[in-house]
Amino acid sequence: MxxxxxxxxxxxxxxxxxxxxxxxxxxxxxxxxxxxxxxxxxxxxxxxxxxxxxxxxxxxxxxxxxxxxxxxxxxxAPEDLVDVPSASGAEVAAIRAFRAVRTLLDESGMAWGPTGSVGFELATGSPTASPDSDLDLLVRAPQLTSAVLNRLAAVRRHLDRSEVRVDCQVEIRTGAIALDELLSAGRDVLVKTPLGPQLLPHALAVR
Amino acid sequence: MQTLNYEFPATQVARRAVHIGVVASGDLEILLAPPESGEPPDRATVRVRTSVNGFDTIWHDVLERFFARATLAGRWELNDFGATPGVVNLRLRQAAESATTNGADS
Structure with missing residues (x-):
């Protein structure tokens, strides 16, 4: 394991x-x-x-x-939760939003899954997501080729139209980065590495 | 949701307005604007809006330590989504660097 x-x-x-x-x-x-x-x-x-x-x-x-x-x-793992039905019949907005982005993310070919309160609820069966919960997602992109970056940009456009605010973290080679920041033109980006958060030059972080 | 206000002395003035960081859990965004005419050029006013209540003392300590070194006057607005002190520090530093150099904005 x-x-x-x-x-x-x-x-x-x-x-x-x-x-x-x-x-x-x-x-x-x-x-x-x-x-x-x-x-x-x-x-x-x-x-x-x-x-x-x-x-x-x-x-x-x-x-x-x-x-x-x-x-x-x-x-x-988050990707194990993509097909899990929710325990409670009544789904809050964040879980509905998660169902709504499933096809798009499945078709992107990247490993992905829910984290945060939605992931916790689906894994444990214990109601955790509340009506005002955001949707937290994780997408794995160990190789950031231009094709992958294009797919991520398409994912972001779709997520922007979600019913709730979506917080999408991308797992890249160096650590985790917010999807918005990965796709930004900023000089430095914040990457959560195993040794703590670091500001890295954008070009170095996404290499 | 909680709003915290702080003020620190400053000797330098932000050259330009910057927007740093992202709206994402465990992170924060910082909007820094140089003092407008009529606003004191030697004060950093900081407003923190945080989704996590009850960390007033930690905020004060993190900010006090930062503004003891980077004494940059202006209006600082921090919108926090549960960032750790380490992340807050990095974003503050990034904002200060962006506001004082001629490099690219966020």
Missing amino acids: TPPQPHDLLRLSGAAADALPAGAPSWVRSALRTTPWVVVRRAAVPDGLIAVGVRGSGRSHRHAWSVTPPDVVRRV
Whole structure:
């Protein structure tokens, strides 16, 4: 199994939460008890550990943590979620918007999938996306040829017409970059690398 | 949604208006405008609009540290979508560089 990638969702064993440091906020323990899933973070951690984030109900409820491979009982990547039906019958706007962009992204030939609250809801079956949630997407483009950049530009034009705001991150060779910034003419761009965010010259980042 | 206002002393003046960053989660956009006539040329006024409440102290610390070095007067508007302090720092630096050099805008 390849190591977990940022944005993968991991279901943890029942015992995993026992390893939470005593100083962890109390909401973290109760969030894990209800939904024992964490999101893989992009962060440097010692060998043998996986950097993860615990998601609570509020936007400020995010807790950085790390787990070990034996804590993980299941792993779901964003691209595994494209065909997952939602657990609840009533779909919020962000999930409807996700359904609406599926054909376009499938046809683009790039690996892609939902992240953020929509991805979390589809993976865990626990209602997470709210009526005012954005749609977060990840698209993998390890080779940024001009054909790929053209396809990404077409994707952006389509996403701009979505029912909700769409936040699309592109995984490139150097890390993750916002779709808008990748397609911008700016001199420097911000890339989230495994060693933290970096400003890189556009030409170097997209090479 | 929370709005925070700060003011810092400044010795330099932004040469031109810049728009840096993106509207994306974990990121922020920064609009920096040079002081208009009638506005003090030695103050940086900073307005932060953030989607994540309760980080006033961290914002103050990050901004104070930045404006202690880059003392650039003007109106700074930060629209934050849950950026980490590391990302905020990089974007602030990018905005200051763009506003003081003749390089390309965002």
